[in-house]
Amino acid sequence: MASATEIEAMRRAIAVAEAALGIPNPNPAVGAVVLDAAGQVVAEGATTAIGGPHAEVVALAAAGERARGGTVVVTLEPCNHEGRTGPCTAAIVAAGVARVIYSVDDPHDSAAGGSAQLRANGVEVESGLLVEEAKRDLEPWLVAAGQRRPYVTWKYAATLDGRTAAADGTSRWITGPGARADVHVVRSRSDAVVVGIGTVLADDPELTVRGVDVGRQPLRVVVDTDARTPADARVLSAVAPTVVAVADDAAPERVAALRATSAEVLSLPRGDGGLDLAALLAALYSRERYLLLLEGGARLAAGFVARGFVDRVVAYIAPALLGCGAPVVADLGVTSIDAAIRLSPKDLTFLDGDVRIIAASTPRSGG
Ligand SMILES: NC(=O)c1ccc[n+]([C@@H]2O[C@H](COP(=O)([O-])OP(=O)(O)OC[C@H]3O[C@@H](n4cnc5c(N)ncnc54)[C@H](OP(=O)(O)O)[C@@H]3O)[C@@H](O)[C@H]2O)c1
Helix, strand or coil: CCCHHHHHHHHHHHHHHHHCCCCCCCCCCCEEEEECCCCCEEEEEECCCCCCCCHHHHHHHHHHHHHCCCEEEEEECCCCCCCCCCCHHHHHHHCCCCEEEEEECCCCCCCCCHHHHHHHCCCEEECCCCHHHHHHHHHHHHHHHHHCCCEEEEEEEEECCCEEECCCCCCCCCCCHHHHHHHHHHHHCCCEEEEEHHHHHHHCCCCCCCCCCCCCCCEEEEECCCCCCCCCCHHHCCCCCEEEEEECCCCHHHHHHHHCCCCEEEEECEECCEECHHHHHHHHHHCCCCEEEECCCHHHHHHHHHCCCCCEEEEEEECCCCCCCEECCCCCCCCCHHHCCCCEEEEEEEECCEEEEEEECCCCCCC
16 A cells, blocks of 8 residues: 555656656656655656666666665556666666555566566565556557557647648648647657658658757658659658658659658558558557657548547647638548547647647547
8 A cells, every 4th residue: 555655756756757758769758756765755767768777777876875675656667678778677676675666567578577576576566556647648658569559649730620721732820839839749759750742742841849859859751652752852851760651562763762862761562542551550660669640631641540540639720710721631431420430538728829639539548
């Protein structure tokens, strides 16, 4: 049974994790707090950028000898494997910690078993403390691990009548500076940003994170069946890496032109509406791109939605009307209100003059 101090420490660990969101990608943002043997908070830490120490190890280093006989409070089960860093369980045992309280079980076969390993070394272990709160930020990473495909967040900006561009093709800017700044925060927490070739040709976006301190830029991914991405497209700028996914039977001369750029060309089988999106997701998952931000446009979004690949929607809605112009999403084959794809509302936030709505594709525990 956790004490009031330990519950408070877990709240702090969750806050520390939230402040680190995106920094350790593709690792999850985890927070840890160390209490000394008398139950006083002596240190805290969050998982650092890839290859760096995990939250428990950061907090234990800050606590030093004061951790001996104390308690580690951490949002995710301490890992028990030799990955890019050593096992956290070994660091906890070496520090002489008497008790560990964690919130969420590690879903990975390779990392799990941390609690068993700790118990085998005489450490008292408790789990499940504030699990719903801790899962709020860990959810995408947990879903990706469970489904063995990236967690997909589909983000768009639209008018109140669901238009993402005007009839003349102009789309800058539908929303105001507050919403646009928020997009960069959302992007900074992603492992990859995905767009269709239609968006590249229409808007020439750069798709980088700007105005947010980010450990690494997300991978940019262009879904481009026939290798039509222009060599001077801004999405190929040197600021961030880019993958252009093309059909494995795309015209060789076009593919060769793309290979001459800085982009990595990924050849995939064709599927309905263009490329096989399941194959795309599998390829990105194998590159440890677990958190995907789908940024349009309408046809690619329809492809993802129709296949059940959208886990969450982040919609920035401007209170403006266009009456005509590009829709948020192309035809989904839904012809009756009974067949509408319904989502669960999760959050509603006012951003200056706009509104951000977050909805999840299915109700998930803690999501
Ligand atoms: N406001 C916003 O949030 C926002 C964001 C992004 C875009 N937009 C707007 O959206 C418009 C572009 O949308 P769009 O629908 O023309 O283009 P898109 O969705 O960006 O790209 C569609 C293209 O992606 C390729 N693709 C490959 N595999 C696919 C698959 N399995 N399913 C679907 N597409 C696949 C296809 O290219 P091939 O035809 O070569 O096979 C398809 O034509 C622009 O007007 C842009 O301004 C708005």
